Amino acid sequence: MPRPEVQAPPDVFYNGAEARKYTTSSRIIEIQARISERALELLALPNDGVPKLLLDIGCGSGLSGETLTELGHHWIGYDISKSMLDVALERETEGDLLLADMGQGLGLRPGVIDGAISISAVQWLCNADKSSHDPRLRLKAFFGSLYRCLARGARAVLQFYADNVKQSEMIVTYAMRAGFAGGVVVDWPHSSKAKKSYLVLTCGAPSLHTSLPMGKGEDDEMCSDDDESNDEDGDRTVGIYERNRPKKRQKTKKNGKGKDWLLRKKEQLRRRGHDVPADTKYTGRKRKTYF
Amino acid sequence: MRLLTHNMLASNVRGVTTGYPLKLEATKWCTKEVELNADFIRGVLPKIDWRALVAATRALDLPELLPEEQPPEEEIFAEGAADVEGSAIRRIHHALLEIHIQEGSLVCPESSRCFPIDKGIPNMMLHEDEV
Numbered sequence: 001m002p003r004p005e006v007q008a009p010p011d012v013f014y015n016g017a018e019a020r021k022y023t024t025s026s027r028i029i030e031i032q033a034r035i036s037e038r039a040l041e042l043l044a045l046p047n048d049g050v051p052k053l054l055l056d057i058g059c060g061s062g063l064s065g066e067t068l069t070e071l072g073h074h075w076i077g078y079d080i081s082k083s084m085l086d087v088a089l090e091r092e093t094e095g096d097l098l099l100a101d102m103g104q105g106l107g108l109r110p111g112v113i114d115g116a117i118s119i120s121a122v123q124w125l126c127n128a129d130k131s132s133h134d135p136r137l138r139l140k141a142f143f144g145s146l147y148r149c150l151a152r153g154a155r156a157v158l159q160f161y162a163d164n165v166k167q168s169e170m171i172v173t174y175a176m177r178a179g180f181a182g183g184v185v186v187d188w189p190h191s192s193k194a195k196k197s198y199l200v201l202t203c204g205a206p207s208l209h210t211s212l213p214m215g216k217g218e219d220d221e222m223c224s225d226d227d228e229s230n231d232e233d234g235d236r237t238v239g240i241y242e243r244n245r246p247k248k249r250q251k252t253k254k255n256g257k258g259k260d261w262l263l264r265k266k267e268q269l270r271r272r273g274h275d276v277p278a279d280t281k282y283t284g285r286k287r288k289t290y291f
Numbered sequence: 292m293r294l295l296t297h298n299m300l301a302s303n304v305r306g307v308t309t310g311y312p313l314k315l316e317a318t319k320w321c322t323k324e325v326e327l328n329a330d331f332i333r334g335v336l337p338k339i340d341w342r343a344l345v346a347a348t349r350a351l352d353l354p355e356l357l358p359e360e361q362p363p364e365e366e367i368f369a370e371g372a373a374d375v376e377g378s379a380i381r382r383i384h385h386a387l388l389e390i391h392i393q394e395g396s397l398v399c400p401e402s403s404r405c406f407p408i409d410k411g412i413p414n415m416m417l418h419e420d421e422v
Contacts, residue, residue: 002305059374097412105303107301108299109299109300130419
């Protein structure tokens with residue numbers, strides 16, 4: 001099944017029926033909840049009991065926002081799909097919702113936000129859904145406005161699905177150009193199903209805490225996600241997790257034993273006193289390959 | 292939409308230099324009680340644009356809620372300030388977090404561009420020629 005991003009623009013793809021799945025499908029809810037929790041972990045907010053003002057970019061039906069509310073924070077959610085926001089209203093999310101296009105810039109005052117998360121949304125910026133869209137300008141507007149509205153030392157954690165390496169690089173490049181420091185943390189890099197990429201960005205002077213945490217599954221941990229029947233094509237088999245086995249050392253081909261070598265060897269053996277056939281025009285002649 | 296969010300929003304229209312603050316026009320709004328967390332109010336207060344907040348409360352016809360001038364720090368940070376009925380910190384909490392705008396619009400001060408608010412959600416989508 002092709003990814004949503006190539007099927008239709010987000011406000012079209014996430015129409016009423018699709019948006020419904022985000023309330024009714026427990027599988028989708030569970031996956032989104034887990035990704036949100038991991039994003040919050042990477043956000044590394046200080047544990048001082050003081051609620052923060054956060055952004056949830058591409059908040060959709062409010063699933064990820066709920067994890068923010070559970071921790072006592074206030075948040076502002078952005079989404080381009082009216083249907084998804086209607087679902088969020090039904091679920092009575094605590095955060096304030098905005099119907100907006102992140103590629104147009106976030107439209108917030110400088111330095112007012114304490115942190116931002118985004119779950120499975122940023123990759124939509126890479127597609128030109130309208131002829132007037134230039135993905136690069138949209139990425140620039142998004143990351144630029146995000147950098148400006150974050151307070152000094154604040155972090156943004158953006159979980160995204162990159163279709164290919166080029167897309168992933170494009171996203172990271174525009175983030176860095178906006179002034180962010182940071183990088184990508186990849187959980188379960190060896191599993192195409194469970195692999196999740198989190199762009200962890202910090203705003204302002206680097207501190208002791210700006211070294212990137214290690215992605216899950218990078219120390220050859222078994223990926224538990226492979227056992228779940230949570231793939232998009234409904235495949236119910238257990239996924240086999242293949243560790244990268246070091247390849248057996250290839251035997252080197254005997255290319256280097258030409259005619260000169262042969263003549264030298266024969267001379268050597270003659271000196272030692274062996275009975276060696278005489279050198280003729282047939283010695284070391286290139287022969288037809290038999291195998 | 293709460294006034295805390297309104298205080299942060301600016302107009303993104305191309306060519307606009309002062310898209311802040313957005314003028315609030317509310318046709319329908321309500322209040323919903325929220326537990327006071329004094330630390331949050333104290334932390335967020337430096338980020339609040341006081342003039343814009345007061346203007347928003349005036350637009351809702353609540354002239355008595357907040358004073359014209361931002362209350363001095365001692366009043367906000369005083370021990371037990373949160374327990375006093377009608378204290379500054381409580382009023383600020385009420386203004387920022389307990390008022391919900393349901394229908395109305397936000398108007399850009401420079402371009403007069405109108406952003407409608409429907410079911411509490413402002414529509415901040417720009418048209419193609421505004422980007």
